[in-house]
Amino acid sequence: MIPQAFAYRRASSVAEAIAILQEDSGAKLLAGGHSLLPLMKMRLANPATLVDISGVKELRGIQRVGDEMVIGALTTHAEVAKHPLIRTHLPALAEAAARIGDLQVRNRGTIGGNLAHADPSSDLPAVAIAYDARLTVMGPAGRDVLAAEDFFLGPMVTALPDGQVISSVAVPIPASNTRSAYVKCPHPASGYAVVGVAAAVAVSADGTVEHARISVTGAADCAYRARQVEEALVGKTASLETVHEAAQYAAEDGWIGSDVYASEEYRRHLCCVYTKRVLQKVLL
Amino acid sequence: MSTVFGQVVKRREDPRFITGRGQYTDDVQLPGMLYAAILRSPHAHARIVSLDVEGAKRVPGVVAIYTGRDLAEPMGTVPTAWIPPESSLKTPPHHALAVDKVRYVGDGVAMVVADSRYAARDALDLISVQYEVLPAVVNQVEAMRDGAPVLHEEAPDNVAFHWQIGNVTDEVFNQAEVVVRHTIRQQRLVPNPMEPRASVAQYNPATGELTVWVTSQNPHIHRFILSGILGIPEHRLRVVATDVGGGFGAKIAVYPDEALVAFAAMDLGRPVKWTEDRREHFLATTHGRDHVEELELAGTRDGRIQAIRVRAYANMGAYLSTAAPGVPTILFGLIVPGPYTIPYVGVDVYGVFTNTTPTDAYRGAGRPEATYLLERMVDLYAREIRMDPVEVRRRNLIPADEFPYHTPTGLEYDSGNYHLALSRALDMADYDGFRRKQQELRAQGRHVGVGVTTYVEICGLGPSQVAGAVGFQGGLWESSTVRVHPTGKVTVFTGSSPHGQGEETTFAQIVADKLGVPVEDVEVVHGDTARISMGWGTYGSRTTPVAGSALAVALDRVLEKARRIAAHMLEVSTEDVECADGQFYAKGAPSRSVSFQDVALQAHMAWNLPQGVEPSLEAQAFYDPANFTYSFGTHICMVEVDTDTGDVRIDRYIAVDDCGRVINPMIAEGQVHGGIVQGIGQALWEGAVYDEQGQLVTGTLMDYAMPKARFFPNFETAFTETPSPHNPLGVKGIGETGTIAATPTVVNAVLDALAPFGVREIQMPLTPERVWRSIQEGGQRS
Structure with a gap:
């Protein structure tokens, strides 16, 4: 080595x-x-x-800019996990960052590095997609903004053009009726997600699901948006029945993989179980 | 006498370890030192068609490259040092580097020596080897089938040895009221001590002396065997293994690597270092376990076990490692009857070559395998006769008044009170209360379970006569020298070679207790053949019972001489001298006393010694134990299974162990904790998995799940103390008990939780997916 x-x-x-x-x-x-x-x-x-680039100061820090939290690419997982505004407005991000690797990893690993690396089992891509995060990337021609949802293309493959740098991640602060969470089944060796599910769901005053973004990581070749789960939620009453009905589609939008630790069949099953759990957390 | 024996004393070795001031092998830096890297086969089975090192030689900094053909002549082969009798053991030659054929992924093919570790590693990529890939076999049962790929022409059926013991007959099974049959697999494990293997060698051409620093649990065995491989006389060979960062059995073996490094150092006339990286550790350091076992248990309807019969297929890997053949035979077969009065036992073991990393001792070495199969069978039997598994154990445990107890496999258990440890553990666990609660929780759809293991362990290896009788190619006695300095400070030289177990502290406690000197006045020296006359090392839970006893005998000799000198100083007869807390008194006149330090000074000044007493105060003992010692105990685990995901959560873990007299409860408890963690590692997470081509799929710490602290609750531990009658300290071993007991305890707890689903077996490790599938396939809930 x-x-x-x-x-x-x-x-x-x-x-x-x-x-x-x-x-x-x-x-x-x-x-x-x-x-x-x-x-x-x-x-x-x-x-x-x-x-x-670890000494580039302009890439560090967390701040609120209007209705967004803007997180510098070099911000460490530990900094994200403990930041009061992140914990208040983006609890799923704080939860995911707090469960990455171990203390040493969280003190060194960065949000930009994590997203750019695009490990298919990484926690943050699911959260970034569920929160509809935008990645600011800088290249020789200037600055561009990419949606997290369109960023992850395959295992360690992203839409980041060659020779460009992620400079920050902007996450819109969800409306006050939105609740969000991240749950994961960690691999016992690596701590990476065998399956991780992030959800951001808004419920109206009468208990109807107004809006839902659900994303799954770990199970497939890259993190994906579970659109069929979202469709099964929106317009329905937030109930256990709705959760169970919607969660069964959790594996339908990704290319679910198999390895020596967990088969495709079991991973599909876990997608449903963990989607159910995250939805129970945010809806019930 | 002082009461330091039995007291908590903080580990004196820890400050240097945890502040980075230990002196591990990789810390050795010598002027002009070169670095070795070993090219390892990427194929499980292949013929080496050609090997071209020219490109690699051109890498700047490369000094030398050696291939198997280069070294086959000047170097001897790597021997197997345990040859169980009547087992038709085959020992095909194991060259330090493969000559014509590679037999596992990780088999050494060439060695590069360069002036930096980086250059050596870069050069490996430029060695061009053309392989003719051969079919591989990784499973021991498949390797024994007709037509399987053959690893060694000396063993055309791939059977390395076949060993049997026991008195069981078919008759016993034919007439039994109940027969339980089962097949289990005990998976392969990777030891993964924190410190990987390493070696440094330095040759002095002027004196012909070779010094080898190596990560070893037994430097004298290393010297003995390296001397043979290298053709260097033992008195010109020094082996040093002072600080060793864990071994778990994997550092008993003498590997090709340290021999290669030593050869290069002699050949090049410069010091050479090699340090294994973690990936190399997975491939090239011995693995543990890997048994397939066909099992039969015969018993009565009222819970009396009459017979146990085992046919085990032990995967030995591609070569027979140093102690490997003894592990699935002597250390496994003899203890199969466990702590029970089972009158008939039969054990039949095939050791099989496969295209995998060689296996050898791994913490517990054979005894965990025996305990696992027995405890699993006892639970299946209990289920079969619808009796509580604890009650079955109660009915079969050897009663306290039957010691010494003779097993049908020829062992004599020295002492024990198995029922006491069981009842203590059941009380701590509130077993009956748990069973009531389990019914309530099951009614609520929750699945909790309890596993109970009662075990006995052969430890304190062992009498040398027995070592010889069972084919161990060495002695199993131990040496100790106690050197008292003029100021009364004490240096102890022990032939055992602790590598994390804490003997620098516990041995100092033994000295302090016997001589009445402060613990701080005692230094314990180990792990250097130049400073210690002889020793057989640390493994088999032998250090305290054997080396500790050697120390006790040497201390008695020191004390006897000190008493004579004290008597002379006090002008009374030796019989009239009493000794307490480091003071010698004239009997009946306690005001007249001399201290141990006074005596030590006089012994060295020698101005006025009693007639016939030599100067100085030093004694040596060579202690050969009369028997093994047998630690025992009861472990209980409570788990809850998440039936949606198959996740197992450990709610409580209770361990009551008996290792005879406890020297330092904190260290004993630490040993139990570590053992439990490794045992549960096997039960729930760890597993070395090969694919059919012989590639190790779980070959990094990202795939191979080592236990982590957060996976566990606090362990609840206690000790009962039944002294061993065989040694002067009354002690037994504690280093392996946790590993031996924990694996079946946890697996039986999970199976107990899933009993309503009809689940009888889940292959270890009990990964969530396997647990979940077993529930799916287990049939209807009863």
Whole structure:
């Protein structure tokens, strides 16, 4: 578990990081290093150059901007998990961040790195999709905004164009009648989600589900939006019956996978069980 | 006498470990040191057609590259050191690097030595090997079938050995009122000590001396065997293993790797270091367990077990590791009757070669396998005759007045009070209360269960005569030297080789207790063949009963001499000297006393010693135990199963163990805790899984689930103390009891919880999916 030789460069600004990525096609960004370095030690990733952006101050911090929480890409999971505004307005994000890996991982790993790496079992993609988060990405041509929902394309494959940098994640603060949560079945070895489900659901004063965004991670080749569950919820009365009815569609919108720990059949079953549980949490 | 024996004393070794000041093998830095990396086979079974190292040689910093062909001549093969008698054991040659054929993923193919670890690793990628891939077999039962791929021509049926013991006959089963039959698999485990294996070798051409630092549980065994492989006389070979970060059996074996490093150091005339990485550990360090067992139990309708018969297929992997053949035979078969008065026992074991990493001892080594199958069968029997499993155990436990007890397998259990440990544990658990509550919860649709294990363990290995009789290629006695310095401070040199068990503390307590000196005045030295005359190491829960006893004998000798000197100083006869709390008194005149320190000083000054008494105050003992010792106890676990997901939650875990007299309750408890965690690891999470091509699928810590602290409730532990009559301290072993007892306890608890679904068996580890499936397939709820 010794990586190949690589060049190390330290960027002091986003612009400098982008410039290095443009001139060196073998370069990869290094933020917290908790996804990339293990791959390098296994020699599954062999970047020629690491561009260390961990010192770029403009990428840090959490702030409220209008009706959005804007989280700098270099914000660590630990910072996200304990931030009072995140805990108040985006509890599912705080819950997910608090359950990533272990303390050391949460103190080093970053939200931008996590989303860019797009591990299919990662917790944050589900939460980002459920909250309809937007990723601000910066490249040589300037700034662009991508919806989390459209960002994850496959295992470790994203819509992030080559040579660009995620600079921040903007999450709209849900309306006051929205409740949200994240539940997960962790793999006993890695702590990654075998199945994780995030839900953000709004219920009207008369108890009707107005709006629902449900996303599932871990089960499929990438996190997906469980649209059939959402459709089965919206317009219905928030009840145990509605939850049970809707949850059975939890595995219908993803390419559910199988591995030595959990078969496709069992993962499909877990999608339904955990969707039921997250919906009970937010609706009942 | 002081009362330090039996008291909690904080582990004296811990401050250096937890502040990063231990001296582990990888911490050894020597001038001019080179680094080795080993190219390991990516195939489970393949012929090496060609091997080209030219590209690798061009990597800057590479000093030398060795292949199997280079080393087959100058180096000896890696031996097997346990040859059970009458087992037709085959020992095909195990070369340090594969010569023509690789036999498992991880088999060494070539070694690069370079001036940095990075260069050595980079060069591995440039060694070009052409393999002719052969069909592989990873399952031991399949390996014995006709037409299976053959690993070694010396064993055309892949059977490495066949071993039997017992007195059972078909007659017993034909006439039995109840016969329970079952087949179980005890999965393969990866030991995963925190410190991976490592070795550093330094050769001094001027003196012809070779020093090898190695992560070893038994440096003298390493010296003995390395001497043979390398052709270096033992008196020119020093093996050092001072701080070792856990072993769990995996650091008993002598591996090709340390021999290769030593060879390179001699060949190149420069020190060479090799440190295994975690991925390499998964592939190239011995694994544990991996049995398939066909089981039969015969009993009466009223709960008397009459016979147990076992046919076990033990997966030995591609080669027979150092102690491997003894594990599924002697350490397994002899203890199959467990703590019960079972009159008839039959054990039939096949050790089988497969294209997998070699197996060897793993914490408990054979005894967990025996305990698991027995406790599972007792519960199935209880279910069959509709009797509470605790009642079945009560009816079959060996009564306290029948010790020493002779088993049908030839063991003599030294002492025990099995019923006492059982009743203590049942009280702590409120077993009857739990059974009532279980009925209520079941009515509410909740599925809680309880598992109870009563066990006995062979430990304190062991009398050397028995070692010889069972084919262990070594002795099992232990040495101890007690050196009292002129100021009365004491250095103890022990032949055992603790690697986390805390003997630097417990042995100091033994010394303090005997000599009346403060614990702080005692230093315990271990793990260096240059400082310690001889020893057989730490494994088989032998360190306290055997090395501790050697220490006690040496201390008695020191004390006897000190008493003679004290008598001379007090001008009374030796018989009139009394000794307490480090003071020697004239009998009847307690005001006249000399301290142990005074005596030590006089012994060294030697100005005025009694006639015939030599100067200095030092004694050595070589202690060979009269018998094994047999720890025992009862463990109880309560679980709840989430039937929606199959998740198992451990609600309570109660352990009552008896290891004879307890020297340090905190350390004993720590041993029990660690053991329980590893035992439950097997029950619920751990498993080395190979695919059909022989690739280890669970080959990293991201896939192979080691237990984590948050998986457990607080353990509730207690000790009963039934002294061993065989050794001067009355002690038994405690290092493996938890691992032995915990696995069946948890599995039986889960199966108890799922009894309403008719579930009889779930393959370990009991992953949520397996539990969930067993519920789906278990049939209708009764």
